Amino acid sequence: MSSIFEKVTRTVVHELVSGGDMIAVRSVIDADRFKCHYLVREKKTIFGTQHCMTGLTLEDILEEYDSGSEGQKSEFRILNNVASNGKFTVKLPKEIKIEGQSEVSQGTKEQEIKILGERIPQQDLESLVDRKLKRNLPPSFESIRKKRDNLNLVTETLMTANEETLRREKQFDFWIWLTWFFPGYKYKSQKSVTIPPKWVLGYRIKPLVFSKDEMNISFLDKRHSFPQGKSLENEDTRNMKEIVEDMKSGLRNLTEKEKKDVLSCLTHFLSNDGHLQELQDRVSDAQISGELQMDGPAGPLIRCLFNDAGVWNQGCAEAIQDLLDALMELPEEGQQFVVKFIEEKETLPLLVEKVESTLKENHSEYFDNLQNIDGDTEARVFCALYVVLSGLSQLNEKSTNGS
Structure with a gap:
């Protein structure tokens, strides 16, 4: 039932990460929207937690200057540099192939995808303690604050090293059985997908906590971004x-x-x-x-x-x-x-x-x-x-x- 892209992202996250705190990107449409320094909104739905892109980065909400030790303003620039977290190789599921990759002996295909890891350096994360918010914040941020949804910072990513065209070998497709109800309808099954280089397959987040004028980053525990928030506290217990x-x-x-x-x-x-x-x-x-x-x-x-x-x-x-x-x-x-x-x-x-x-x-x-x-x-x-x-x-x- 999963798309080709989601099948790959889940495999990459499962193979490279332990602990379950890396989130697999679910749609190729979102694969360039969850990069380091981006802000991700958390939304509670009937199916659990949904992570949504906001289009915002740290630079959109934080002041470039901060008060010094003697009340003087010192320059604080949000560095968008990221550190390499290594290069990895992940074997693809048997039903997923890379177009153009040669076969190996005995008719088998040991196909692999190359992955790059990036992260925000720890010293940069620590510098986000008690940072000043801009006076004029983007309307989308104000909207999230009114909703009191949790807001997170993307701190680490797993990305494609190269452009890859992935193809699904012929297999039973969950959606094909629906065509039985529509005689003559030709279902356009997704048989391949092209993923450009440096598109995100999985990402890790840290919670952000906001007071009236300041932002902090939570390293140890899960805290509400807006302390009076209620939207993510209420569990939906309906069946x-x-x-x-x-x-x-x-x-x-x-x-x-x-x-x-x-x-x-x-x-x-x-x-x-x-x-x-x-x-x-x-x-x-x-x-x-x-x-x-x-x-x-x-x-x-x-x-x-x-x-x-x-x-x-x-x-x-x-x-x-x-x-x-x-x-x-x-x-x-x-x-x-x-x-x-x-x-x-x-x-x-x-x-x-x-x-x-x-x-x-x-x-x-x-x-x-x-x-x-x-x-x-x-x-x-x-x-x-x-x-x-x-x-x-x-x-x-x-x-x-x-x-």
């Missing part, structure tokens, strides 16, 4: 059935037009690789600001989050957020299918029944309890597919709330 029923209940009260607007918006963002995160961020920003902003392609969906009086509709908003969280869990192949699901709405009820029965048969422990699903990628994708199909099926049902 899969409860999550789906709550989501369907929130979507059920939408009007026919609102349901069509949501489906149209999802189709737009799913058809543009990497843009689904933008839609998710727009929903979060609307919740924080409480303002109805209709600009851009996300506007019609944002409008559905507010009632006729312009008041935030909590039930609907939570349902759409759960649906977006589930969509983000799907690999590129799965997101490709979602657009087809939206087009072929008559097939959805049968698909929901099929996925639900398979989920109960093969992953029953997660159907009843999602608390420990973080480390099981296959189960996460299957559960996410079940949530997505259930949500789309509800959006295609006739509304009892007028038009």
Whole structure:
């Protein structure tokens, strides 16, 4: 079920890192966005913790000058230099091959990928204790502070040494069975992916802690970035059935037009690789600001989050957020299918029944309890597919709330 890229990143992290604190990059779209000195936002979802790029670096939030010992200002420049952490070689899974690499004797292929390690030097990390924040911080940082999500610094990375084109040998593809429901539909399976040099496959993070005017880095323990934060403290104890029923209940009260607007918006963002995160961020920003902003392609969906009086509709908003969280869990192949699901709405009820029965048969422990699903990628994708199909099926049902 995993994409070629995710299969490789998980292999690299597993082979080179012990302790489980290195995070595998899940999508090739994000492979150049988690470099050293970048800031990563932590978000709690129904499937556990999600790490999201922010587009921010230390230079965007820290002052270049700091007060000296006698009250004088001394220059402090954030050094973007990184130290080498070594060069490594990792053997690829048997089903993944490197195009153009020659075969060895007896018809076997011992194919390997070259990896570079980089890290922020320890002395640079220690210099981040009690650093002054800029007076005029970027709007995206202020948005994260209002959400009280945890913010982390990328301190170490594993990257490709060279450009590599990886190819998957012919095997059973999880997504192929879905084509049985769409006669004549030709599924474009991802058979190869090209990864440029110095693209990140895995990264390590350290928590950042903020007071009103200062930033600190946490070395020893996991602390909240914003001490009064609550968004990551609340555990979601619902099981899969409860999550789906709550989501369907929130979507059920939408009007026919609102349901069509949501489906149209999802189709737009799913058809543009990497843009689904933008839609998710727009929903979060609307919740924080409480303002109805209709600009851009996300506007019609944002409008559905507010009632006729312009008041935030909590039930609907939570349902759409759960649906977006589930969509983000799907690999590129799965997101490709979602657009087809939206087009072929008559097939959805049968698909929901099929996925639900398979989920109960093969992953029953997660159907009843999602608390420990973080480390099981296959189960996460299957559960996410079940949530997505259930949500789309509800959006295609006739509304009892007028038009």
